[in-house]
Amino acid sequence: MGMKCIGVDVGGTSVKIGLFEVTGELLDKWEVKTRKEEGGSHILPDVADSIREKMAAKGLDLKKDLAGVGLGVPGPVLPDGYVEVCVNLGWHGLNPQVELSRLLDGIPVKSGNDANVAALGEMWQGGGKGYKDLVMVTLGTGVGGGVIMDEKIVAGRHGLGGEIGHIHVRDEEWEHCNCGGVGCVEQICSATGIAREARRKMAASDKPSALRQYGESVTAKNVLDAAKDGDELALEVMDVVGRYLGLALSMVVMTVDPEIFVIGGGVSKAGQFLIDVVQKHYDHFTPISKYKAKLGLATLGNDAGIYGAARLLL
């Protein structure tokens, strides 16, 4: 029986936990509720209890069979593991990797920001498998990112590494982004952004479109489905999304020049259609060389976090 490792992905609603072979095979996964009350002080003890129970049920020994536990945290993590504040969990001034290790008899625990950790997961066993230098972009409610160079996370000195969603790309934007900026990638290319762009396009013309049946409640999925069906207005929306995402990726190319971009998150369920929309603009903004990072799709979905967390230790 080979060594195991555990990946923990702490989210605002639930904590996902996975038990892995150190070779990358997922043996079991489960979830525990995220108890945010009392400053999130129950979260790590709940995780530790759950890990102990699972190990006992499988006849595994914490110290003998586990290489350690990796931990993805939904907020900035300093190089030593310290978390100044994690709004989603209620944490303030905590070092969760030190704390969880203490709760688990001192076994090694290593933590990282969840978007960066997901990128590591895709590198290990997902859409970036076989690559050492990759950048993941997650198109969900927001736009997250993770930069991996030489198989290691580039978290940055102030936790801003991979914050691709907050690259400024659109000068003529007028609404503010959550980050305080104006014209961020996230405002256009997230699921929320795509829906907003569709509402704007509908309001700006009388062009007939399948999207009009949804009115103000149009979603990114509606837009992607209609665009795939050839709906002209939906295609215009996706062309704007592709332009700004392609532009942002070109900026990343001129900075770290990865082997591959891995695109994940709910919006990436549109698959090759999305890649094609982005590729056109990405090529336009990188005339400097035909040799550059390819565009690919993430494959691990919501499990990227537990995979990446487990990989943190190896």
Add this chain to the structure above:
Amino acid sequence: MGMKCIGVDVGGTSVKIGLFEVTGELLDKWEVKTRKEEGGSHILPDVADSIREKMAAKGLDLKKDLAGVGLGVPGPVLPDGYVEVCVNLGWHGLNPQVELSRLLDGIPVKSGNDANVAALGEMWQGGGKGYKDLVMVTLGTGVGGGVIMDEKIVAGRHGLGGEIGHIHVRDEEWEHCNCGGVGCVEQICSATGIAREARRKMAASDKPSALRQYGESVTAKNVLDAAKDGDELALEVMDVVGRYLGLALSMVVMTVDPEIFVIGGGVSKAGQFLIDVVQKHYDHFTPISKYKAKLGLATLGNDAGIYGAARLLL
């Protein structure tokens, strides 16, 4: 007597060579002419001869006293040292680090792109001394860049790492950049770009300005001098330059989040005035956090290349 190392910076006109203590002290520097004839085939033998002469003159032994030679090349260098083409030198399909090592009795030789190597030099003994994660931006005839993470060059998988000069920042640009793109940082923030911006501003209005005496032959230095003297039109030019450079730096922050940006090249002779112009816009485009990379000035000037080349080996 401690170990020495040699840094070689191959330029289109001359090759700069420096002899260093491995601790970073420059002991001697000299130049040899770059003979580009016959496909640049004399360049490396000339360098090897010059190194042998210098070592002999100083009573140093190639094998016993030298840790090795580092080599900065003005073009893309693949991870194994291979140079597919180096237009400025006439090189085609050559591995200069293998070749130079062969010419120097097999002592270790390591090569890198000259902009990346200059960044490493500034990290070692220049404006980035004491930092491990820095990004250098060189504002000269063009705009070059080098990304250093954890004291190592991020050259990228296709040699595009640090090509910050070719980040697209200006949608309304109409002229083409050398790279084939339109609206690159280099078109605005290089010495050439600053002069062009000044010509455009002069043509667009009748505003009186000290720059008008230079007409079409206005230079970046004219613009910087006039701006420091409070010339309104020159200040407008520099505000445009600061906006686009600040924007480009903000994009780099959201990708690799360094500790410091080191700004070098001829334009950086404007010193703190330039930093202030850029800082204002850089802050505007990074509202996401007050904790981020500071802006600093390069200090090694034209010697950054030999310093960085020597550091390549250590």
